[in-house]
Amino acid sequence: DDKEAVKFQRLYAEKGVVNAQFRLAQMYYEGLGVEQDYKEAVKWFRLVAEQGDAEAQRSLGEMYYEGLGVEQDYKEAVKWYRLAGYKGDVNTQCILGTIYDEGEGVAQDYTEAVKWYRLAAEQGDTDAQCLLGHMYDQGRGVQQNFKEAVKWYRLAAEPVVFEGDASAQYNLGVMYDKGQGVAQDHEEALKWYRLAAEQGDADAQYNLGWMYDEGQGVAQDYKEALKWYRLAAEQGHGTAQNNLGLMYARGDGVPQDYKEAVKWWRLAAEHGYSEAQVNLALMHDDNLDCLNSPN
Template identity: 40%
Template sequence: MMNRKPLLITLAAIVIVIAALVKIGAFESLIATNSLQLTQERAEAGDAKAQLELGKRYFHGNGVDQDRYEALNWALKSAQQSYAPAMRLVGTMYREGQGSAKQPRAAVRWLEKAYEASDDMAAFHLGEMYELGDGVAQDVTLGFSWYKKGTDRKEAWAQYGMANLYRYGTGGFQVDMKQSAQWYLLSAEQGHMYAQNALGWLYKRGLGVDKDVQKAAMWYGRSAEQGYPMAKNNLAWLLSTAKDEDIRNGNAALKIVEGINRHALSAEERAAVLDTFAASYAEVGRFVDAVIAQEKVIGIYQKIEATKQAIAGCEERLAQYRQNKPWRE
């Protein structure tokens, strides 16, 4: 009979080694290295899907040094094989000037090809380019038509773009908050985090919909769950300033706002988060901290030359906190 003891010892040793590798993260690194090598080999062999995957790796710096030029190079190889997602990536990179100088005509050409190849999201990018005049002559009617092409395919980004068009009335387009809310809802129901946040904003103010603070909190929450920092901030602000005691929860607000990574935010967004910190501190009775945070907000707003109305609102809240009073909306 075969002696299985050495084999069992060997297997046990392998298990111990693998466990150790997992513990220090080396096993995951080994898998990632093998995955990258396999992707590289397939991409070099002409596999369009692998070429796009490799391009995305270079775009995000996933397992390789971030290199937008190399990202565009591999995405182009994939796009030239008529791979629709790669065509869209190439189009957006040319639009934004990533990996090359901005090339709006090339962006439009690749995005149109992507849409024709059934990449529905390309319609959003084309709609936005024409709506905003981003690298092309502004043509809101053409922008609308591209959004509609996307919404006809029930594409969430196109629905979001349509909602924004009705909300802001770019280029003289007729503002219609009810239409805006309806399009945000369609997009939000598909999980679009920006649409969810926008819908929460409309419910909070009763624009295009009946005012409903609980629904506002719900939609902010759904967006926040996906990691959108400004939705987290909006939810925390609502929880710290709502007049409705059933909604208001200062401790929960403070916990949410403390979890926001402010380093990646713009100066204006950082100010908004600090504003929420101040309101949350005040709601839990930490008025000294509220005053300090609010003073910082005013300092940022003055530095970036925010509107007089925005600064006046901050000063009004600061006065409340100095009187040991929380802020209510």
């Protein structure tokens, strides 16, 4: 019974038991056994955070960052996040990396972002590993180094207990596709795209569709291309929507259907995809030999 649990936790929290104070804060935060009350949550998180508990420091940082129970204050949020981060809290380290990477409430600082991503990545956090790989890939906060990018992408991408990080799998696929930091290998690219695509990554679904469409790294298979284009298109991927329209217009892997082609081109055009806008105009002018698809 949550209400009884609140009474129990409060009894020990008021006696100074740290675990009870933290649990009581969580109950106020989540509204478990008590009316949700962010101010009361902040009060108890603060008591625990001031005793040096990293998880409470992260939680208090979140309250300040989101303006829950306190006036929004990015500086105060970062103060508490940094305290937790230096204590080794891996989630906070990744959060700090993102804050500095994107300049959310602080001056954008790629070097500082890399520092925090690395701390979390070295503890095995897959999000941080992927993000650190991206920093090396783009040369942000570090000298561009494709081999180092591949190293971190691979650590995040490899399925161990779980499926592996889909973004890292997609990015690793791109590295193999382009031959950046590794020998170019379209079959290996296909493998990583497929792993990411099966987890719902729209960019990977599009790239996998394109490889089946063009027969790159795999035997050409329009039906398989259509399947992956459609999955990406249904997530709003403009290029996939355009190419799905082309499949219907040409009758590749599907009965020719101009109405269906126009439907997908219109969706792509609404996303600002210029090739789809051109294709709609060509369709209107009955000039189908010049239909546009990306490389």
